[in-house]
Amino acid sequence: MKEKIGFCEVCFNLAEGPRCTICLDSRRDAGVICVVEEPGDVIPVERTHEFRGRYHVLGGALSPIDGIDPEHLKLEQLYARVTAPPEPATPVREVVLATNPTTTGEATALHIARALHERAPGIAITRLASGLPVGSDLEYADEVTLGKAFMGRRAV
Ligand SMILES: [Zn+2]
Secondary structure (H helix, E strand, C coil): CCCCCEECCCCCCCEECCCCHHHHCCCCCEEEEECCCCCCHHHHHHHCCCCCCCEEECCCCCEHHHHCCHHHHHHHHHHHHHHHCCCCCCCCCCEECCCCCHHHHHHHHHHHHHHHHHHHHCCCEEECCCCCCCCCCCCCHHHHHHHHHHHCHHHH
């Protein structure tokens, strides 16, 4: 019998069991969380080999025009992870906002940055450096460009 694919209970990436392979990997730094819009965005970031932390998949981007409001994304789950990390609890030091370089992606990053500054002061909130093709999806960025954007991330 084939295991059904569902969502990781911690990060909402695709998973074959309750947790995804990245959340189960103890070598991955749980103190750094990379926030992406869709499970498909995890793959290009993994390809850069620049990131050894964990992920948080939002399930989309804020878009009031399309009726996508904060409660439709996994935002509260992200805030809970940052303020009260799941067992084995590792304090979160940095949240990297790797939403797409689109209008909705930028708005989502700004929304999260504001909320985290308020709820978890002292944690570094960073955004990927510019250089990614504006208006495109992370999925289509080549690994060199995305790797550079990761290395050059700045506090927001
Ligand atoms: Zn996971």
